Amino acid sequence: MRQSSSTTDEKEIRETVAIILQNFSPLKENLIPILQSVQSAVGYIPQPAMKQVASFLAVPAGEVFGVATFYNQFRLIPPGKHPVKVCLGTACHVKGGNIILEEWKRRLGIDEGGVTQDREFSLDRVACVGCCALAPVVLVEEEVFGTMSPSAVEGILLRIRIEKERRSGCGGNEE
Ligand code: FES
Known part of the structure; x- marks a missing residue:
């Protein structure tokens, strides 16, 4: 069965984030550096990535979302061409x-x-x-x-x- 491109994108994002997380310890103080790495690799911070990071750090997804929206260095939608x-x-x-x-x-x-x-x-x-x-x-x-x-x-x-x-x-x- 053929996967839809959004499913493929999500899979790729999950894999990319998993690789990034290997470079960090699951400590709350790593949240911002992790989000910076995700943005640098993916171009923005997708929702599934926030959940993945939250689960890695064992914090509520809302907390990751709160940090990602608080700092204007983070982009929550894909960048333009x-x-x-x-x-x-x-x-x-x-x-x-x-x-x-x-x-x-x-x-x-x-x-x-x-x-x-x-x-x-x-x-x-x-x-x-x-x-x-x-x-x-x-x-x-x-x-x-x-x-x-x-x-x-x-x-x-x-x-x-x-x-x-x-x-x-x-x-x-x-x-
Ligand atoms: S390039 Fe250094 S402040 Fe803009």
């Missing part, structure tokens, strides 16, 4: 990272932690990504954009749109 991460570490914050974040929110029409309706973009704030000399910094699909300005946001979106059209063969070849 082009995840946008705005650095708000100290150097980027000082150089106007918040203004850049506001511009992304305005341009994408979503808030932090959100995903656009077409699931193309998601938006998150992140802590220092290690390129402070380039502050303020934004990552789009792990590509680093340094010395960002609000007007550069539109340029990045335009570039992604053009690349998408080129890949789909809708680039409008003019003779």
Whole structure:
């Protein structure tokens, strides 16, 4: 019998989380590092993963959910196809990272932690990504954009749109 893709996804998530949990002792103080590892491997914290972590730490699932929702570093829904991460570490914050974040929110029409309706973009704030000399910094699909300005946001979106059209063969070849 063929499994549905969501069942397969859940199975993969369970296996990934099981591997991650092998690196931790079942201590409550490991909850945040475990959730960070899950997010880094899966891209977000799925509900089944929360239950799995809760059972590993022998704490109520509600407690894991509470921590995952309390910290805005954790994403509870899958990221978009082009995840946008705005650095708000100290150097980027000082150089106007918040203004850049506001511009992304305005341009994408979503808030932090959100995903656009077409699931193309998601938006998150992140802590220092290690390129402070380039502050303020934004990552789009792990590509680093340094010395960002609000007007550069539109340029990045335009570039992604053009690349998408080129890949789909809708680039409008003019003779
Ligand atoms: S604070 Fe943004 S890269 Fe370091």
